[in-house]
Amino acid sequence: MNIHLISIGTRMPKWVEQGFAEYAKRIPVECALKLVEITPGHRGKGADIARAVRDEGERMLKAIPKDCHIIALEVKGKEWSTEQLAGKLTDWMGSGRDLVLLVGGPEGLADSCRQQADMLWSLSPLTMPHPLVRVVLAEQLYRAWSLMRNHPYHRA
Numbered sequence: 001m002n003i004h005l006i007s008i009g010t011r012m013p014k015w016v017e018q019g020f021a022e023y024a025k026r027i028p029v030e031c032a033l034k035l036v037e038i039t040p041g042h043r044g045k046g047a048d049i050a051r052a053v054r055d056e057g058e059r060m061l062k063a064i065p066k067d068c069h070i071i072a073l074e075v076k077g078k079e080w081s082t083e084q085l086a087g088k089l090t091d092w093m094g095s096g097r098d099l100v101l102l103v104g105g106p107e108g109l110a111d112s113c114r115q116q117a118d119m120l121w122s123l124s125p126l127t128m129p130h131p132l133v134r135v136v137l138a139e140q141l142y143r144a145w146s147l148m149r150n151h152p153y154h155r156a
Contacts (some may be wrong), residue, residue, distance in 0.1 A: 002098045003027075003141065006036045006063050006109050007134055008056050008105035016131040023138035027145055031093055033138060036063050040105050044092040044124030049107055057110020060102055068100040070117045072109055073133060082154065085140060 012020075023025065024033040037076065038059045041052025064070060069092055091097050101121075102113050106127035106129075123136055 001031050001091050003031055003033045003067065003094075004036055004065060004098060004100045005033060005099060005103065005134065005137060006038060006060050006082070007076060007103040008038050008040050008060070009130060010037045010039055011069060012131050012134070012153075015127070016134060019135035020138045023135070023142045026104055027138075029087065031141070033141060035118050035134070038060065038063060038074060042057050043106070053105070053107050053110050054112070055133055056105055057112040060113055064100050064116075065098055067097045069095065070100045070102065071119050071121050072102045072114050072117035073104075073123065074109060074120040075122050075125065075127065077122035079124070081146060083142070086144040089141070089144045090148055101137060103137070105130055 002105045004104070022036065024035070027033045038056060041047075043049065043052060083120065097153065102109060104113070122135075123133065123140070143154050145151070
C-alpha cells in the first residue's frame with residue numbers, strides 16, 4: 001500500500017522537509033509515504049481567496065490516484081488515539097487500496113475535497129500551520145506502524 005500525502009504548498013522551510021523526510025524514510029515499503037505538493041493559489045493584495053481555495057481543491061482532486069481511500073484532514077474531523085490510528089492503518093493496509101491524505105493550505109480544504117473524502121480526520125482541535133501538519137502526520141503514521149509491528153519506537 002502507498003500513502004499519498006497530497007498537500008498544498010511548495011518550497012517548505014528546510015526543517016519541514018527534513019522532518020517529513022526523516023519519518024517518511026522510516027516507514028517501510030509496505031506502507032510507503034509519498035508526498036505530492038500542490039501549488040498554492042494566489043494570496044496577495046486583492047486576491048480572491050475563495051477562488052484560490054477552489055482552484056487548489058481542483059488540483060488536489062486531479063492528483064488523487066484511482067481507487068484510493070481518501071481522508072481529508074480537517075479540524076472538525078474525527079480524532080483518533082495512536083492505538084486507534086494503528087487499527088485504522090491495519091485496516092487500510094488490508095484493504096488492498098492505496099490511501100490518500102488531503103491537507104489544505106492556510107484557509108483549509110476546498111469543499112470539493114471534503115465532499116470527495118471517505119472520512120474526515122482531525123489531528124487535534126488546535127489550529128496548526130499546514131507545513132507542520134506534514135511532519136506531525138509522518139511521525140504519527142510511523143508511530144502507528146511501529147505499534148502495529150511491536151517496534152520499540154512507540155512506548156505508551
